[in-house]
Amino acid sequence: MRLRFLQSAMAFESWPVTGMPEVALFGRSNAGKSSLINGLAGAKVARISRDPGRTRTLNFYAGDGIVLVDLPGYGYARMSKEQQRRQTALLERYARRREGLCAAVQLVDIRHRPSELDIAWHELLAARGDPLLLLLGKADQIGRGSWRSREKEIIQTLGTDAPVVFWSARTLDGRQAIEAFLAGIRDKV
Numbered sequence: 001m002r003l004r005f006l007q008s009a010m011a012f013e014s015w016p017v018t019g020m021p022e023v024a025l026f027g028r029s030n031a032g033k034s035s036l037i038n039g040l041a042g043a044k045v046a047r048i049s050r051d052p053g054r055t056r057t058l059n060f061y062a063g064d065g066i067v068l069v070d071l072p073g074y075g076y077a078r079m080s081k082e083q084q085r086r087q088t089a090l091l092e093r094y095a096r097r098r099e100g101l102c103a104a105v106q107l108v109d110i111r112h113r114p115s116e117l118d119i120a121w122h123e124l125l126a127a128r129g130d131p132l133l134l135l136l137g138k139a140d141q142i143g144r145g146s147w148r149s150r151e152k153e154i155i156q157t158l159g160t161d162a163p164v165v166f167w168s169a170r171t172l173d174g175r176q177a178i179e180a181f182l183a184g185i186r187d188k189v
Contacts, residue, residue: 001179003041003063010057012093018060021189022067022100023182026091026121027107029073032137035169036107037061037070040178046070056087058094066186067100075117095124103131103185105178110136110150110166114157122158132162133181140168 009015025033034046045061059070071094072087095101104125108114114122125132136151147166155164163181167174 001040001042001064001182003037003045003061003068005045006060006062006067008057008059010090012097015058015094015098016060016067018062018067018100020062020065020067020100021102021185022069022098023103023105023185024069024071024094024098024101025105025107026071026095026125027073027135027137028075028109028115028118031073031107031109032167032169033070033073033107034059036105036135036137036167036178037068039169039172039175040068040182058090064182064186066182068182069094069101074121075115091121092124095121095128101128101130102189103133103181104128105133105135105181106162107135107137107167108154108158110139110147110154111142114154119158122160122162126160126162131181131185132160133178134158134160134162134164135167135174135178136164137167137169139166139173140171 027033034048037046038044061068165174165177
């Protein structure tokens with residue numbers, strides 16, 4: 001997938017208007033959203049930090065007739081309460097009011113039970129009625145024999161019927177399924 005960086009933005013007024021369908025990448029801080037973009041692009045187009053919570057803006061990437069939006073992670077504790085409140089408001093505004101938003105991808109770390117924030121964001125995204133893909137990220141960090149039991153636990157916790165893909169930024173497991181999901185969004189619009 002060819003992806004190129006469009007812009008970073010915070011304020012609603014500065015979000016780009018591209019005319020292409022947008023797919024938002026939601027997940028906790030350090031869930032691997034930027035690594036997902038790089039994995040899909042096959043190149044380093046998104047900046048990755050070892051420190052969770054570094055993404056503070058909405059980062060827009062365009063390619064193959066679609067825009068991917070790398071959103072700040074939710075649930076990062078090393079922020080002031082005011083910064084957390086502002087970041088949550090930014091995410092909610094985007095999720096509830098962005099006209100070009102056609103689908104979402106939620107990354108959940110396969111190694112951990114979904115948090116209360118994972119559940120709340122999943123419910124908000126599912127309520128939109130747009131296609132939603134659940135990525136079980138960092139799958140390479142547990143044995144393949146554990147994947148299905150972890151999937152079952154995560155699905156039960158989230159109470160979801162969204163399609164699930166196992167994802168690894170290191171091995172690129174799941175890349176074809178993610179690209180097929182994105183192509184389906186692009187082709188539907």
